[in-house]
Amino acid sequence: MKYVCNNKGDEDKVSQALQKMMAEDVTLKTVNDSENRQTLLYGMGDQHLEITASKLAARYKCEIRLETPKVAFRETIKKKSDVDSKYKKQSGGHGQYGHVKMRFEASGDLETPYVFEEEVVGGAVRRIISRQLKRLAGSSCKRSSCRISGSRCESRII
DSSP: OEEEESSGGGHHHHHHHHHHHHHHOTTOEEEEETTTTEEEEEOSSHHHHHHHHHHHHHHHOOOEEEEOOOOOOOOOOOSOEEEEEEEEEOSSSSOEEEEEEEEEOOOOOSSOSEEEEEOOOSSOOOHHHHHHHHHHHHHHHHHSTHHHHSOOEEEEEO
16 A cells, blocks of 8 residues: 655654564565555555554554555557658758668567667668667666557568
8 A cells, every 4th residue: 555644744753663573573664666666664554554554553653654655557568560751851962861660569578678670771771870779678668568468569661
């Protein structure tokens, strides 16, 4: 369960009191969930957590409110998706042109979060651009649900 202090100034007092109570009761556990910005209190059940909250109020004179925690919903890739993008810049002198095609598809492999494959057709791509594309594809797959749900994000640069 998520716990919230009734008074903003009691946060340090509550955390110290919970540390003392966790030393007495090994089934209690607090976890700071940084993704949802909430502090969670784990126990053997709802009644156990309510008793813990009443003990905090009686012994340590600090009150907490127990609430249902937020859940981070995730999405996963279900079917293949193709993306096509062109970059053109003509401003005097030699212009710049780039054409990128990416393919994303799900896979059941739980071992690797993503696979990056590169295919260059009819030209040359600088190595630094290729490394940047690989780094960006990897960071977006790590941020997304790919590593949590077990889907693999596969991107191919053609």
